[in-house]
Amino acid sequence: MAESTSGSDSQVGTVRVKRGLADMLRGGVIMDVVTPAEAKIAEDAGAVAVMALERVPADIRRDGGVARMSDPAMVEGIQEAVTIPVMAKARIGHFAEAQILESLGVDYVDESEVLTPADEAHHIDKWAFTVPFVCGATNLGEALRRISEGACMIRSKGEAGTGNIVEAVRHLRSILGDIRKITQADQAELFDWAKQLQAPLGLVQEIAETGCLPVPMFCAGGIATPADASLVMQLGAEAVFVGSGIFKSEDPAPRAKAIVEATTHFQDPTMVAKASRGLGDAMPGLEIGELETKLAERGW
Amino acid sequence: MAPIVGVLALQGASREHTAALEKLGATVHQVRLPQDLVGLDAIVIPGGESTTISMLLESSETFEPLAELLNQGLPALGTCAGMILLAKEVLDGRPDQKSFAQIGIAVRRNAFGRQIASFETDLKIQNLDQPFPGVFIRAPGADILEPSVEVLASLKLDSGEETPVFCRQKNVLVTSFHPELTDDLRLHQFFLEHL
16 A cells, blocks of 8 residues: 555645636536526536526526525535536625535536626625636636636626627637737737736736636537537637526427537537537527627626 | 557546646547547546546447457546546446446545535655645545555545545556646656556
């Protein structure tokens, strides 16, 4: 037998273990679920994680009212139903909801614009938590502000609950386009980039050096088909979140599996075509210009 | 000739393994489909979600041909989810979860708990002078089933029990932790040296 360490020097909640879980989810699909039964369908279809929330974005949009953290009993039911990681959404700035979710042992907290914001100026101080956080972003400045607050995963916001991919594409292109420009900037220009982005200079300098965000970047908001997943993965997303796109479609289970397949084989059109066959109707889509509320505008 | 190492890239942290192996001079092939398995000297199964990877192995029709290569003695390194996929027995898994059964251990998924219990600790590894940075993320634990399985590192739990976290049987290496998330290349080096 080898000698062992005592384990007494072990540390929980380090940046490496927080970002590390996000790394393990790369190339996968994280699915919104509101009940344990939906969570089971998601796991059966090959989801890498599920996201517990009170109502899917399409229903929040339709019914209105204040959207909040899911009932702890529901979160626990979902944790019991599946073996894959369970994430849950808290309102922007609502650190008490995040504390509750941490105490339930959820694996990631999503400080999400899909729920009704609780604070109009401040996001949660995510460094104060052992549980890691994912946050949405529409542009690079927003992404870097969230990272400076302690987010360990960024997802482009898109426009949740619309089944329309156009906003997700806009946000991905904006974030990744600016990263590409920063890698071409000289030292003096980086100061101006930090000012323009309203983001910490240190993070801008890090991007100039590495050419990527310091945390994994996933895509959310409007993914409804296998082709949508392939599109955003080819644009540079590292994994996808699917909200209403699965459980608001005609036949959720095969669609969920098909989006998983397309996310893995995103570079192979033959495989994406195979996954796309005969799935029935996708969720009904919405035109962005006709929306009363744009969820992506929440967050500061 | 540089060895050709396949990194299973269906889902999970294949990029970090690729970077580590390339730094050590190996040629890396990403494996997603059966045709990607041609000409490999070794295979790495990375961390990720083992249930997802297991399903994707089936749907891509890669499971059977890879299993055949492993049965013929293809050297393998499995980290975290990779350890689960190489184990003879999977406890607490899904009933339909498949494994390659290449190393005589039984693994328990998430043996150390949920993400809030994920941790880093320095590990004493057999034949390495300096401690190795152990990064454990929703990590699996192992029970040894066969005496020929060598334990290269283990960890003492709060209960006082010791659990193996790095094992070898012939040319199959498995770790509960993630060497690919650190800058320390010694474990990948050890793998390449023993091909």
